[in-house]
Amino acid sequence: MATLEATDLVRLTLNTIRGLTMDAVQAANSGHPGMPMGAAGMGYALFARHLRFDPESPQWFNRDRFILSAGHGSLLLYSLLHLTGYDLSLEDIKSFRQWGSRTPGHPECDPERGIEVTTGPLGQGFGMAVGMAIAEERLRSEFPELVDHRTYVICSDGDLMEGVSSEAASLAGHLRLGRLVCLYDSNRITIDGGTDLTFSEDVAKRFEALDWHVSRCNGLEVDNVDAAVVAAKAETERPSLIICDTVIAEGSPNKAGTAASHGAALGEEEVRLAKRNLGIPEEPAFYVPHEVLRHMREVGCRHRAEREASEAALSNNPELLRRVEGRLPDDWGKDLPSFNEAMATRAASGAVLNTIADRLPELIGGSADLTGSNQTALKSFPLFSSESRGGRNIHFGVREHAMACAINGMNVHGGVRAYGGTFLIFSDYMRPAIRIAALMKAPSVFVFTHDSIGLGEDGPTHQPIEHLASLRAMPNLRVIRPADANETVAAWKAALEYEGPTALILTRQKVPVVTPPGHSALLGAYVLSDPDFNSLNTPRVEGVDPASPPEAILIGTGSEVQICLDAQRLLSKQGVSARVVSMPCWELFAEQSDEYRNEVLPPGVGNRVSVEAAATLGWERWIGDRGHAIGIDRFGASAPFQDIYRNYGLTPERVADAVLNARP
Numbered sequence: 001m002a003t004l005e006a007t008d009l010v011r012l013t014l015n016t017i018r019g020l021t022m023d024a025v026q027a028a029n030s031g032h033p034g035m036p037m038g039a040a041g042m043g044y045a046l047f048a049r050h051l052r053f054d055p056e057s058p059q060w061f062n063r064d065r066f067i068l069s070a071g072h073g074s075l076l077l078y079s080l081l082h083l084t085g086y087d088l089s090l091e092d093i094k095s096f097r098q099w100g101s102r103t104p105g106h107p108e109c110d111p112e113r114g115i116e117v118t119t120g121p122l123g124q125g126f127g128m129a130v131g132m133a134i135a136e137e138r139l140r141s142e143f144p145e146l147v148d149h150r151t152y153v154i155c156s157d158g159d160l161m162e163g164v165s166s167e168a169a170s171l172a173g174h175l176r177l178g179r180l181v182c183l184y185d186s187n188r189i190t191i192d193g194g195t196d197l198t199f200s201e202d203v204a205k206r207f208e209a210l211d212w213h214v215s216r217c218n219g220l221e222v223d224n225v226d227a228a229v230v231a232a233k234a235e236t237e238r239p240s241l242i243i244c245d246t247v248i249a250e251g252s253p254n255k256a257g258t259a260a261s262h263g264a265a266l267g268e269e270e271v272r273l274a275k276r277n278l279g280i281p282e283e284p285a286f287y288v289p290h291e292v293l294r295h296m297r298e299v300g301c302r303h304r305a306e307r308e309a310s311e312a313a314l315s316n317n318p319e320l321l322r323r324v325e326g327r328l329p330d331d332w333g334k335d336l337p338s339f340n341e342a343m344a345t346r347a348a349s350g351a352v353l354n355t356i357a358d359r360l361p362e363l364i365g366g367s368a369d370l371t372g373s374n375q376t377a378l379k380s381f382p383l384f385s386s387e388s389r390g391g392r393n394i395h396f397g398v399r400e401h402a403m404a405c406a407i408n409g410m411n412v413h414g415g416v417r418a419y420g421g422t423f424l425i426f427s428d429y430m431r432p433a434i435r436i437a438a439l440m441k442a443p444s445v446f447v448f449t450h451d452s453i454g455l456g457e458d459g460p461t462h463q464p465i466e467h468l469a470s471l472r473a474m475p476n477l478r479v480i481r482p483a484d485a486n487e488t489v490a491a492w493k494a495a496l497e498y499e500g501p502t503a504l505i506l507t508r509q510k511v512p513v514v515t516p517p518g519h520s521a522l523l524g525a526y527v528l529s530d531p532d533f534n535s536l537n538t539p540r541v542e543g544v545d546p547a548s549p550p551e552a553i554l555i556g557t558g559s560e561v562q563i564c565l566d567a568q569r570l571l572s573k574q575g576v577s578a579r580v581v582s583m584p585c586w587e588l589f590a591e592q593s594d595e596y597r598n599e600v601l602p603p604g605v606g607n608r609v610s611v612e613a614a615a616t617l618g619w620e621r622w623i624g625d626r627g628h629a630i631g632i633d634r635f636g637a638s639a640p641f642q643d644i645y646r647n648y649g650l651t652p653e654r655v656a657d658a659v660l661n662a663r664p
């Protein structure tokens with residue numbers, strides 16, 4: 001074949017992407033053909049002209065990051081990754097959406113294959129991109145020779161309708177994240193039809209008001225998109241939004257511009273007509289012309305020399321390398337404190353953070369406008385702001401969802417370890433992003449304080465009830481509710497050493513120190529107190545052989561462990577030997593050996609009572625058929641917390657009664 005003119009080659013490449021998209025969706029008979037067909041020019045302009053990456057080293061740390069926020073357009077990403085030479089074959093594209101394939105319906109975080117984050121829940125990719133841009137700014141201020149890249153996003157109408165993108169855009173504008181470039185696939189179509197049904201705002205004005213640099217281009221024309229990206233890169237102060245006017249399912253004669261092309265195969269006949277219209281062969285399916293592959297493989301090599309030099313430089317910087325590889329320094333836990341004074345576990349958490357911050361420069365975080373309440377400040381370090389990029393304290397503002405997305409983005413970016421706090425009740429506002437963290441196994445740490453009716457007077461709107469159960473239901477997420485200050489130390493240790501996300505559940509109110517220093521809590525649950533001769537804080541039970549198993553087991557978490565210990569004393573006075581098990585983390589306990597679990601909860605002891613100031617749902621897992629769960633299966637109340645505990649029956653007397661009533 002004669003050599004193609006450059007413009008023809010570009011056109012052929014876009015149409016190859018469109019063809020791959022139509023064929024993959026057709027083969028799976030499910031998927032979203034419209035978006036990749038409409039946004040092929042945007043994707044091409046980015047990958048071929050701007051994005052710095054190297055498929056030979058997908059995790060090159062100083063690469064530009066690309067996030068397809070409109071994750072339903074996954075075939076745009078898969079096609080570009082395949083063509084540019086990532087480890088994603090044509091066979092993979094042929095098995096789109098099939099069991100075990102590398103091409104799931106929506107992109108799933110797989111940095112070795114160029115998939116930076118999991119997207120699909122609209123708006124979150126945009127939010128994670130903001131976090132990536134924050135991480136880049138923070139690291140560039142410290143390692144300007146080694147970290148210097150941009151974050152690019154492609155988002156859709158749906159992304160920008162979602163509230164989280166407004167939160168995140170507001171934060172990005174405020175923080176002046178000038179290295180963030182967002183291409184908006186403005187095809188004016190969503191699932192229900194035209195955006196005139198729902199979305200009549202002026203997006204450009206909105207983003208201008210949020211202090212973004214906004215431009216508009218014909219998103220179908222690569223040169224136009226290219227020029228807009230060039231201008232966006234020149235704007236170093238503000239983040240950029242490029243509104244790309246496109247046509248969904250561009251090239252499909254009967255479905256272009258219609259919602260029908262959003263989320264269903266076009267149909268064999270329409271695929272044929274579209275291919276004819278686009279000037280690509282109808283057969284074979286999954287057609288990739290040699291020139292296109294050669295061209296795109298060259299695109300994939302563009303940054304090889306730069307990447308090699310950059311990686312060599314990084315390997316000479318052991319400190320950044322350590323952070324990039326996510327290794328904690330050997331001595332990071334050297335100064336971990338131990339406590340004996342009563343204090344709120346949120347205060348203990350603040351103390352832990354401030355003792356480890358010096359040794360963990362990667363630690364960065366903040367709160368959604370509750371910094372003092374959540375005790376998330378790293379007191380000897382500055383703010384992260386538009387003026388101070390080296391700062392490590394982020395004021396996220398009252399933007400919980402964007403905060404959680406940004407934390408995920410930062411943690412997936414790497415080189416930093418990000419955490420964020422709010423009241424446990426508002427974990428509901430973050431739940432979608434906690435779930436994405438869990439899906440990606442991102443090591444995000446969510447600091448949730450004011451964890452129960454124990455917060456008192458603010459009342460039921462602020463008192464979490466069902467939150468523990470609902471967070472525990474989430475795979476991969478560790479939920480840790482320490483009993484006291486010492487367990488809080490262990491909780492942070494567990495969180496920082498875990499490769500996935502952790503929710504720390506902390507009290508507002510003071511709690512006595514009831515556990516010894518050390519890290520038993522890392523086992524998830526452990527015997528805190530047996531009524532034996534050697535224990536200092538529990539009296540001997542007359543007539544009971546200390547070597548024999550206890551008659552009952554009281555299992556508590558957080559502030560209720562204290563209630564269990566008090567109940568144990570009441571019971572011992574009545575000649576009943578009860579063990580107290582502190583169970584700060586179900587997930588960690590479930591990971592222990594059967595042997596250990598049976599040691600802590602001997603199967604022969606059926607008289608078990610769980611005590612937790614929250615919904616009882618799920619406790620049958622640990623207390624078994626004969627157990628009794630004491631908790632709160634209704635909403636809370638506004639009153640001093642001691643009164644609520646009493647009125648809700650979270651008392652040592654009730655716990656002791658439960659044990660006594662269950663005796664044969």
Ligand SMILES: Cc1ncc(C[n+]2csc(CCOP(=O)(O)OP(=O)(O)O)c2C)c(N)n1
Binds near residue numbers: 072121158159187248
């Ligand atoms: C949070 C969330 N809500 C709903 C959906 C289901 N959904 C997928 S795409 C979409 C909207 C499609 O419109 P747009 O984002 O403009 O994408 P396009 O059809 O233009 O490709 C919706 C509602 C989702 N993925 N995420």
Ligand SMILES: [Mg+2]
Binds near residue numbers: 190
């Ligand atoms: Mg749309």
